[in-house]
Amino acid sequence: MRAARVRPTSPEGTPYGFPGNVAPSSAIEIHDDVPKPQISKPGELLIQVKASTVYKDNLEWNELYPPSHATLGNDFSGIVVAVHDSEQDFCVGDHVYGMTHANRGGTWAEYAIVMTEEAVKKPDNLSWEEAAAIPGSALTADQALFRHVGLETAAQNGQKRVMITGAGGGIGTFLVQFAVLAGHHVVAASSSNERNESFLRSIGAHEVVEYKEFGTLNKVDVVVDSVGFQVLADCWSVLKPDGTLLSFDACSWGYREEHRQKGISNGKEGIRALYMIAEPARESMARITEHVAKGSIKGRVSKSVLLKDVREAYESAHSRDLGHGKIVVLI
Ligand SMILES: NC(=O)c1ccc[n+]([C@@H]2O[C@H](COP(=O)([O-])OP(=O)(O)OC[C@H]3O[C@@H](n4cnc5c(N)ncnc54)[C@H](OP(=O)(O)O)[C@@H]3O)[C@@H](O)[C@H]2O)c1
Structure with missing residues (x-):
């Protein structure tokens, strides 16, 4: 069967691995001779895959680097x-x-x-494309807000000011919608x-700001960051002294220690700082599906490509x- 895999070593033979030697996009290769997977134990389903998605920074995910070839997706x-x-x-x-666990991938392939x-049953009103665009992004947003930050609805515990960075992105779009809905x-x-x-106002955002305007904002209770780097560093200044900061940006897993060492979080010890990895969860998917x-x-689908063009x-x-x-x- 056809699948898109990551070559395990550089052309010089150096193994790719995280964090020292993250594979470049040129290591993504299409193979037509990958054995079709077989069910081997209870709990497994064999799927003929119709559609999958692309994540920015997917090659930065450390779970991707087992000893052999990884099929992404x-x-x-x-x-x-x-x-x-x-x-x-x-x-x-x-x-x-649905979404497979980060350490297995496997869906840039004809069968997985x-x-x-x-997995959950797909609602009839979604095409294959529309359906594939939802699970990982919606699960990450759902788990960020409600499992890790522990946000309750405004009716349960009062209305909070919640800021989302990268709000127009794949996951940001769901974060905005879930927080508004709550x-x-x-x-x-x-x-x-x-x-x-x-676009952001059309999905319910109450305030829309650029990163360079953080200094003008009234302080917020929660920041969920999907961008990392300088944007994440600047988020500390936007939070109330007892607020919560969460990032899931692929390159930001070590941000708490890095920001402490650089003094960025000095004097902000009352802020709860979190990092998370999303997990498949059927009950979250059932809620999302509802x-x-x-x-x-x-x-939303920004563009559709064929598997052969997945590297580009x-x-x-x-x-x-x-x-x-x-x-x-x-x-
Ligand atoms: N921890 C986990 O469990 C988990 C799960 C899924 C994804 N992720 C990671 O979460 C991050 C966000 O994922 P996503 O799917 O929401 O990504 P995305 O839609 O591609 O990007 C999110 C936002 O990042 C900003 N951005 C910063 N630099 C960019 C660049 N060079 N190109 C494009 N956009 C850039 C953009 O917002 P602005 O232009 O407004 O800055 C964009 O809207 C990625 O690093 C992804 O790998 C983590």
């Missing part, structure tokens, strides 16, 4: 083509979507094994109001000119 929509004899929740022919807790005051931050303001089916949460698509995910939504890979 975590989001999937597709058809169940085989189940274990003991399977009770899914059957052959089911239309499903996914675990039952990684009744909070949402400040949507991005690098360009000209590019993002009307919202999607009702139309209260929307995923990965490179284009690192440009700001794509518009809003996910790059979807059609398999």
